Amino acid sequence: MMHGGGYTVDARIRWPEWLPWIAALAGFFLLPEYLSLGARILIYILFALSLDLILGYAGIITLGHSAFFGLGAYVAGIVSAKLGITDAFVQMAAAAAAAGLLGALTGAVILRTRALTLLMLTLAITSIILEIANKATWLTGGADGLSGVVVAPILGAFRFDLFGRTAFLYCLAVLFLGWLLARRLIYSPFGAMLTGIRENTQRMHAIGAPVYWRLVGVYTLSAVMAGVAGALLTQTNQFVGLNVLGFEPSGELLVMLILGGVGRLYGAFIGPVAYLIAQDLLAKQFPEYWYLGIGLLLVAVVLFARGGILGLIDKWMPFSKPAASAKASAR
Amino acid sequence: MDAVLETRSLCKSFGALTVAQNIDFRLRPGERHALIGPNGAGKTTFVNMLMGALRPSSGRILLGGDDVTRAPQAQRVKRGLGRTFQINSLFRNLPVLDNVALAVAERRRIALRMWRAAGSYKEIIEESTQLLATLGLAGDLTTPIVDLPYGKQRLVEIAIALGLRPRVLLLDEPAAGVPSAEAERILQLLEKLPPEIAILIIEHDMDLVFRFARRITVLVQGEVLLEGTPQEVARDRRVHDVYLGEQHHG
């Protein structure tokens, strides 16, 4: 199932699109001992969705998307632990605003460049923020991490419980909203326009699109979404560590999205699910094999299956193929 | 009458290589103007400068009387400038309809709408469909460009530009690489375009140029050699020497 958007596509929600939500709710009732993993997966799906917007649809390659995720996580944590504001939505709004601001500012600066330079700039920006978080111990806790994050009961009624039930449902609700927005965006004229930029920037210029500003716009939106995902992570863990920033979380996220399939909306769902569950099963017992496996898989995906898991499903089940779309998504 | 598009001593050089030298050029409203010249004369460079894809080294460009020399492409397009590319520059993986609809959406300023589905903007789809129908592409609306024969791709190239409803249309070899029967069809379509659109066409096929254009500018090594009516150009000795002698390029 491809989700390319555009003017010839039927944008109504088809039944398979409800499956992830049914699966999530089923998981909630059937696997209560895995709820914290579940919440982590939901958060990463939101994060991957934000990356898919800029990478899969607008074609911006970045190694620094963790900058926004990490900033959101830290801002939410600081608002709670240092300012004493425990309202979940205020924390999230602060995180979203900070990430959005960073996205707009850095986007305005770096999106004039391309290729390796762009890649380096994104990497340098997340590295800088990592360095700040590491050194500003009074604010962030430095290498020890920021603890003492308190989140008041959501809407005054739902307390974060030890078993992570509230956290899971809270993440699920936020992800649902994020998905709804992302899906709207992808099928809208704006989404079609982004696909146009990815497909042929030269032509977009020639039909009068101020490409640079459009990219800054979508970059900012994506940063907001990543910031919200970061805030969710802080709120569910009630802790922030340095591992939310820098190259590694960016690379990991990229891997998840690639495994799932880029530019397909649901690649951002399948990727984190597969990656994080496999990691949970394998990584602790056999860390070497885990890295080996991920590495080999990545090489294999690049060489043989550019569309990721969803791409393979498309290939093997040739029904319901819209006329055109994400063929070029893995460029 | 005032020129709708004008350049004043436009120059461009890449290092030591001069590709445009003091080009003074005027295009009047509704005019059918051809730009000819041997390969490497700087025709496409000239179009790129008019569009804003390339910044001139010196000189001015006026669009509708306003100086747009430093204006970005997007602004020039909003003021009524449209172009096609010599080498197809299409959204190759998108359906034909979307190729045109993207341009129509930009012109109608709905390209930033993020909520309603693109497919629900009936006015965009209807306009694009009609436009494609006038070019004989009504049967290919949902075909991705990659699956479209080359001749039809050239038509989509023109359709995208027309979706902008330009006042000035720059056609960079619209019939490049097309067999002569199809080139004839493209010419017929061009002749049917609304007369108020001013058209500058770059073309190698002399038959096509002499049938279509009312004025011709001859560009040689970045300089205007001559400008005049087709008859004047055809009579000119120098044109024969530098250009018509090697016209079998295109």
Add this chain to the structure above:
Amino acid sequence: MILYVISVGLSVTMGLMGFINLAHGVFAMAGGYVFATALGRFGVPFPLALVLAFVSVALASVVLERLLYSRLYGAGELAQVLFTIGLIFVAAAVARMIYGTLAPPVFLPEYMKGEVDIAGRGFPTYRVFLIVFSAALIAALWFGVERTRWGAMVRAAVDNRGMAQSVGIDTRQLFTLTFALGSGLAGLGGALGADIIPVQWSYPFEHLVYFLIVVAVGGLGSLRGPFVAALLIGIADTACKYWIPELGAFLIYAATIAILLWRPQGLFGARA
């Protein structure tokens, strides 16, 4: 200096072949491991161990290049980035399986351990050796690229691949050789630096940013560029950590961003 030896190799592969090779640190790591193992376990003499590190890494890279890299020369940046990230994962895992999580100790020969007296002050012999050796290497490379036939061909291929091919240069073979040289240099750099920068399985991750900065700042396809950049960054980094440790690597990143915005193609890069 070590940074330079490693990065210049990367500059060669990235600049010449237009391939975004994030896995370059893998070759440096491999060189370091080969070197440490040869010295420690098999008692290979020091100079021979260096040669071994260079040659074995270069050979291994030829295999990789022929089998895998060459398939992706025409592919997009994203594919290259992902592919090389994948390679890093694989290499890190393999390294961890063989060597565990600790860096193997590096047994330098006695004559490298003491101090030498230069202008009345004592300097560790090994560091002096590193600087002298790297300087010699730079001179050799410079000579190689500027004066030899191979250098001329490489530069021609960088400037215009199609043209180089049409005048009868076998660019494919040239690329393989160049890739081997670039990787070999990385291996050599990793080996030389093994005493100072511990060779661990996480090596390619940890230093990736530095290699990339050096190349991006220096400019692709230039030998002088990464040299100047490595020197600048090395000095700035040390100075920074010495005088204002609270800022850490912050200034390096900030400087990188500033330089890249000022000159997106790097300090000495060919104009894009």
